[in-house]
């Protein structure tokens with residue numbers, strides 16, 4: 436490969452990542468850049484994050500206090516985006532992917548044995564799945580459009596994702612893992628993305644913006660056939676990053692409605708809005724603990740992008756990552 440071509444590809448990879456990240460933050464359209472770079476075979480890599488919690492007993496006690504499960508997340512500490520996992524107290528960080536391209540949007544299978552994600556490693560954004568240790572990577576989609584933001588259905592048999600494959604930049608599709616069939620869930624001129632399943636599998640919530648909606652994104656939902664469309668937020672500002680609680684009763688999301696990005700929750704019907712964080716910096720990308728008692732999220736409140744955890748009703752915030760490498764997209768296993 437000539438040097439200029441290598442540099443161009445690296446630049447385009449950066450543009451693709453930045454575009455997707457901006458889209459995740461809720462203030463642009465995007466995700467439409469395809470980059471052709473061959474990927475390496477992912478493996479497991481131990482990484483020193485600088486925040487390892489000391490002796491094992493103390494770490495275990497801290498993790499037990501926070502709750503069950505593990506956290507997948509997506510830092511940018513290796514020159515491009517990779518999928519990592521860590522214990523819920525921030526210890527035992529492992530890198531699961533190792534490619535020169537971007538891996539985004541980790542999503543656990545309901546049994547926590549597999550992780551779906553999006554990558555542009557084969558020349559277009561596609562949905563992939565790997566074992567929870569980074570092995571056994573398989574492509575689930577393989578076509579030239581942008582397929583990103585996977586969300587695993589509670590039955591383990593379906594994955595919802597965002598795609599522009601019908602020519603509109605953001606609709607939601609559902610892939611049946613048994614037969615490979617892909618059904619279009621939303622089909623309208625508006626933009627829908629960031630799907631999240633209700634735990635009974637009957638509904639999918641997502642981020643929605645009508646044509647001409649500007650920055651007024653909302654959290655909306657349909658049933659799993661795409662019918663029964665309903666608004667769950669109505670504030671005239673950006674309401675994004677929805678995640679359905681494990682017991683189905685609440686949905687968390689990030690919103691800019693109070694002049695800066697904070698974490699909120701609502702009942703599954705949109706009632707009883709509660710503001711969970713009140714920090715002046717950006718709090719976004721919330722994900723529930725499996726017991727529903729905590730919410731992990733991304734924030735720049737310490738001057739770097741890190742993963743934090745807070746009680747779902749609000750309160751003290753605990754930092755889990757050590758300030759290295761733009762940590763984002765936390766996903767708490769079930």
Ligand SMILES: [Ca+2]
Pocket residue numbers: 515516517532533534535536537538
């Ligand atoms: Ca990568």
Ligand SMILES: [Ca+2]
Pocket residue numbers: 559560561576577578579580581582
């Ligand atoms: Ca694709």
Ligand SMILES: [Ca+2]
Pocket residue numbers: 651652653654668669670671672673674
């Ligand atoms: Ca709104």
Ligand SMILES: [Ca+2]
Pocket residue numbers: 695696697712713714715716717718
């Ligand atoms: Ca904030």
